[in-house]
Amino acid sequence: xxxDRLIVALDVADALAGLELANKLGDAVSFYKIGLGMLTGGGxxxxxxxxxxxxxxxFLDMKLFDxxxxxxxxxxxxxxxxxxxxxxxxxxxxxxxxxxxxxGKDLRILAVTILTSLNRDDLDSGLMxxxxxxxxxxxxxxxxxxxxxxxxxASPQEAALIRSLPAAAGKLIVTPGVxxxxxPLGDQKRVTTPAEAIAGGADHIVVGRPVWNAPDPQKxxxxxxxxxxxx
Ligand code: C5P
Numbered sequence: 001x002x003x004d005r006l007i008v009a010l011d012v013a014d015a016l017a018g019l020e021l022a023n024k025l026g027d028a029v030s031f032y033k034i035g036l037g038m039l040t041g042g043g044x045x046x047x048x049x050x051x052x053x054x055x056x057x058x059f060l061d062m063k064l065f066d067x068x069x070x071x072x073x074x075x076x077x078x079x080x081x082x083x084x085x086x087x088x089x090x091x092x093x094x095x096x097x098x099x100x101x102x103x104g105k106d107l108r109i110l111a112v113t114i115l116t117s118l119n120r121d122d123l124d125s126g127l128m129x130x131x132x133x134x135x136x137x138x139x140x141x142x143x144x145x146x147x148x149x150x151x152x153x154a155s156p157q158e159a160a161l162i163r164s165l166p167a168a169a170g171k172l173i174v175t176p177g178v179x180x181x182x183x184p185l186g187d188q189k190r191v192t193t194p195a196e197a198i199a200g201g202a203d204h205i206v207v208g209r210p211v212w213n214a215p216d217p218q219k220x221x222x223x224x225x226x227x228x229x230x231x
Pocket of ligand 1: 009011035061112114115117153154176177178186188206207208209210
């Protein structure tokens, strides 16, 4: 299996486009993220196909947030699929409910700290409490770990700080908001290069547009992998 530190976000229109992209990427990529944009386009069917037919690992990025009973029921349903990672928001009641819902399944529950596309101004308009974004991310990560999260989603700019928390021992840190040098930022605001993210303590990086928007997606993925520090 190729280096699974790179997770490619399949933020394309539907399962057919996702499968086409995965076929183009071939053996270069072994881990895929399927998100909300694909939900109505056959995302779960694509997850099944990539896992069962192509042997890929699957990260289902649903970012669930609701009352405990609803989160638990949603995760119980999703845990019937053969998935590797599932995201929920990092609020402790959500993380606890997700862990209940997954039962004994080998599904890692990853808690979203603060979206990498948000900065302090965005948090103000969302009525999030004052303080530096970094401090809030750390607090949310600690709370999520205490509630039983298997890992967190954070900006690579915060990976090293989170990695230094005692509660982060043995936990996964997964970082979107990663851009190879010279790549357009799009709507991401708190970014680093892939190599910096891994060096900072991320276990996996999630990359979307810089791969699937590239003229040669397989070369883009291979270049990212080649830029990572040795394991
Ligand atoms: O195209 P790009 O590389 O920005 O894609 C990043 C992916 O990571 C998107 O699918 C986005 O939904 C996801 N993501 C994120 N920030 C988070 C959690 C997930 O950008 N905090």
